[in-house]
Structures are given as C-alpha cells and as structure tokens.
Amino acid sequence: MEPECKKRKTRAISTFTWELRPVLSDEKLCEVELLEAYAAPIINTKQTSCLIKQLACLYPLNSLPHIKRVRTCREKNTDHALEIIICLLRDLNGTDVPNGEVSLSDLFPEGKADGIGLGEPFHVKIPAYQPLTRPQFEAASQHWPTTFHENKQVTDALQGRLFNAEKRAKMQTFMEKAIEAAKLGKEMGMEPVGAVVVNPATDEIIAVGHDCRNGSNPLLHAVMVCIDLVAYGQGGGVFNHNKYPNCHFKSLESFSDDHVINVGKPLLPSKDHSSTGAIVNGLPYICTGYDLYVSREPCVMCSMALVHSRIRTVFYATSSPDGALGTKYKIHTKKDLNHHYDVFKGLMKEECQLLLS
C-alpha cells in the first residue's frame, strides 16, 4: 500500500483552483485571414509537374510562400486525386473576367500557358499568412494546406500543459508571497497589490514589495518598488523604502554560487526574444532572466519598466482595467521595442480578486 503521506502530497499539488494562460500577441491569437483564389482539379496527373512550372511563371504567388500549391482532393468518389491553386482573385484584376464563373481560358491567356490536364476551375479560400499557433494552423488547414513551424511550448502553453504540478506548486508559493505583501501593504493604507521577483534557475526570491503609491511617491507601484529593490541588491536603486519594512531585497553577498550568471532561459523560445541582457559584476542587468509574480496586471508605466529592466516572464493573477499586459495593450509583444517577455495570467486569480474587493 502507498504510504499515507505520499498520497496526501500528490493530492495536495494536483488540486490547483487556477488555470494559467499565456497572453500572446494579437497576431498569434487572431483568426486566420483568408484570400479568394481559383483552384482546379488535376485530371491528368502526369501533367502535374508541367502545370506547377506553368503556374510558377504565370501566377507565382510570391507573397504566399506558406501555401502548398497542390493538395490531395478531400472528397471521395471523384475522378481526380489532386487539386492545384491557379491564382488569386486579385491576380485577375484588370483582365476581363466576369465575377463568379471563370473558365480555364480566362485563367490561361493564349500563348503563355495551356493548362492542359486541368478540369473546371472552382472558387476556394486560402490562408493569407503562415499560421503562428496550432489553433491557427488547424483553422487554416480547413481551407488549404499550409506550412507551419510549430513551437511546442506555445502549443503546450495554450493547452495549459506547459507547467507540471511541481512547477505549479512553486509558482503558487511565489504568488502567495506576493499576496502576503499586498495584505501587509493594505494594513498601511496602500493599494492591495503585491509583487515578488524570483530567479527561476535557482528559485531564489530576489525582492518582495507591495504598492506604496499612497505613501510618499505616487509612482511607487508594486512593480516599480520591486524593480528598484532588485537594483538595490545590485548596488543601485533610487527610491527610499525605509518606511516600508515589508518591501525588501536580497543583497549581493547573500546569493548562492549557483545564482551568479545562472538565470532563467525564455519559457516560450522564439525569435521574439530578441534581447540578451548583459551580465555585470557576475549579476544580470537588473531583471535579466528573472520572473515577476504580481497580484494584478501591471499598468503602462510598470510594463515599460519591465521592458527596460529585461524581465524574463510575468505571472499575474487578475486583469486590470488599465492593464498593459493583455487588457489595454500588450507591451510585452510590441515589435518595435528591443526586449520582449512572456506573460501568463490567471495564477491564483480568485485569491487576488478577493484581495482587491
């Protein structure tokens, strides 16, 4: 029989009440855009390669490298096995083709190509862009086959499978620390928002802070407090936190040997993660490779401060009406900024909503 303590432990870590979802860029979440096109069945399959060559000259589809020109026919009991994209509807602009019905002679101007081996053209919609996520790929493939370079981590994240129970248990303890800080801040008359910065490579807590905007400085949102505390730990820092004993940081000397240079790698590796943070005096540039746990979605100022300080990942619990990491903006995904980070929302959502009510 299984020892009682082991059983209890397994049950304890498998009963999370929260669900974590990635906050992806709009282009990764949007519906697949479609373009109108003409295709035709290939009746004589011996002509296939010849037809591909003819069409590559006549209608090259240069803007659609993700589209597979030929697909296998989906319907059974037809006289053909393959179908081929002839052209986009917009390729015919200016030529004398009536709306709707077209014939092969409309699509193959005399002398240039013959289209021998094709059956009657039909109307089809094809994906305008290469899919970025598996749900987009599945939707796009309903229309016409496309290429797709799957990012396994993004697929796992969308399906809520990126973090195992052990990792989720750790994440919960970090958010509990943020909630505790928020409560202590509230007792001092502050907004009930708390934040914790962690090095995910060593699970060391670097800084804990709560919102201090109702105190001496209106800019001291919980995230700003935390970033400043991390900077203090590296010998920098700007604000005076002496009045707030529950906002604290780990000092330079106290880090484990493992910590030095060993910081977290991006969770959802992609070309979006363009910046590499510098290592200064054996420590990362402010928040490089670090994770932030914050009870409420950060505002624009805080989200930009997280860009500047090179955070790796932000986990937040509840959305804010003026939130800049999913609600009003998605600053972490902005193409023209030189650092991007991953954002996940929903960690201990209910507990953090209670905190704000």
Ligand SMILES: [Zn+2]
């Ligand atoms: Zn803020």
